[in-house]
Amino acid sequence: MEIRTAKLTDVEQIQKLINGFAEEGLMLARSRHMLCEHIREFKVYEDDGEIKGVGSLHILWDDLAEIRALAIDKNYQRKGLGRMIVESLLQEAKELGVPKAFTLTYQPEFFARLGFQSVNKDELPQKVWQECLYCIKFPNCDENALLIDVNKKDGELTPPGKTVF
Structure with missing residues (x-):
């Protein structure tokens, strides 16, 4: 499996995949404008x-x-693809010199298996919430916040209950 950087020609398929899960209440929808702007x-x-x-x-x-x-086609789930994409994103963060990454998710168990630690959303800096103002769930966010130290040793998963920051 090879993970690659997205192209503008992927936007329609990306939106269909993400918004399919959003319709089920499993993640937040993304507009075509947002996807193009952040491709x-x-x-x-x-x-x-x-x-x-x-x-x-x-x-x-x-x-x-x-x-x-993060969205994985249902026929491709539980095959390591989600892990590969997250690890690719964390590697990019590491290369850019970003020491910490977080996620807001309805799937905290998945991210915990990758070494992310649950945190109270209130511990995240206020700047994190700038996009939340436009979310349909604001101010009653029901997503789980998890954080990871990007600089942990390659392949090292954090044991449950051990904080890495």
């Missing part, structure tokens, strides 16, 4: 011309990034 943040997995997995690394500032918009 450089996205990594995708393509199989036979179809986008089957996607995720994004959104840099907030020099010490924090967000892993967001």
Whole structure:
């Protein structure tokens, strides 16, 4: 499986994949405008011309990034694709010098298996919430916040209950 940087020609398929899960209440929808504007943040997995997995690394500032918009086609789930996309995004964060990454998710168990630690959303800096103002769930966000130290040793998963920051 090869993960690549998304292209503008992928936007329609990315939107269809993400918004399909959003319709089920499993993640937040993304507009075509948002996807075009942030296309450089996205990594995708393509199989036979179809986008089957996607995720994004959104840099907030020099010490924090967000892993967001992670969606894996249902026929490709539980095959390591989500892990590969997240690891690719974390590697990019590491290369850019961003020491921490967080996610807001309805799937906290998945991210915990990758070494993310649950945190109270109130612990995240206020700047994180600038986009939340436009969310249909604001101010009653029911997503789970998790954080990871991007500089942990390669392949090292954090044992449950151990804090890495």
